[in-house]
Amino acid sequence: MFTQLQQRKIDHFFEVLDPDGAGALTLPTVVAIGDRYARIRGYAPDSAEAHRLRAALEHWWKVVLSPMDTDGDHRIAREELTQRMAEALPDADGADAFRGAADAFFEVADANGDGRLVKDEYVDMFAVGCGLARRDVIQAFQRLDLQGRGYLDLDEWRKLVDEFFTSTDADAPGNWLYGSY
Numbered sequence: 001m002f003t004q005l006q007q008r009k010i011d012h013f014f015e016v017l018d019p020d021g022a023g024a025l026t027l028p029t030v031v032a033i034g035d036r037y038a039r040i041r042g043y044a045p046d047s048a049e050a051h052r053l054r055a056a057l058e059h060w061w062k063v064v065l066s067p068m069d070t071d072g073d074h075r076i077a078r079e080e081l082t083q084r085m086a087e088a089l090p091d092a093d094g095a096d097a098f099r100g101a102a103d104a105f106f107e108v109a110d111a112n113g114d115g116r117l118v119k120d121e122y123v124d125m126f127a128v129g130c131g132l133a134r135r136d137v138i139q140a141f142q143r144l145d146l147q148g149r150g151y152l153d154l155d156e157w158r159k160l161v162d163e164f165f166t167s168t169d170a171d172a173p174g175n176w177l178y179g180s181y
């Protein structure tokens with residue numbers, strides 16, 4: 001089972017994806033995160049970029065979140081997320097699935113698709129898309145950007161995601177992936 005630290009991180013992850021506090025993750029709430037993100041990045045609703053972003057998020061929902069819906073009500077409850085994480089993390093297939101999930105989310109957040117998640121993309125995704133406090137998100141980015149380059153690449157992102165979900169070390173940089181908790 002999870003340590004207290006891991007459980008707190010998973011609870012926080014759930015809350016980041018449930019900005020309105022609906023108590024469950026649904027396709028519309030996840031798509032709304034992407035729509036807010038597209039708007040702040042300046043993409044018109046009908047632009048190719050907005051379509052790409054939406055498709056990436058729908059894909060993320062389909063491959064990452066919807067398999068967690070064990071009772072088939074099209075909502076991912078906190079317990080379903082926790083349960084799925086507990087099953088997936090210890091085994092190799094599960095770890096591969098998380099790698100895929102991390103990549104898919106990177107693709108969403110890297111709005112201009114240049115392979116770099118720059119600070120502004122990161123801040124807009126979590127402050128505007130997910131409604132976290134901007135100051136908090138900026139601070140989080142500074143802790144994640146270990147090389148001080150102003151962006152995260154996919155390899156760094158994968159490592160940070162891995163740390164966020166699996167590390168039991170309270171000082172692991174990846175713990176800051178979704179802001180403070």
Ligand SMILES: [Ca+2]
Nearest residue numbers: 069071073075
């Ligand atoms: Ca469900």
Ligand SMILES: [Ca+2]
Nearest residue numbers: 110112114116
């Ligand atoms: Ca980018």
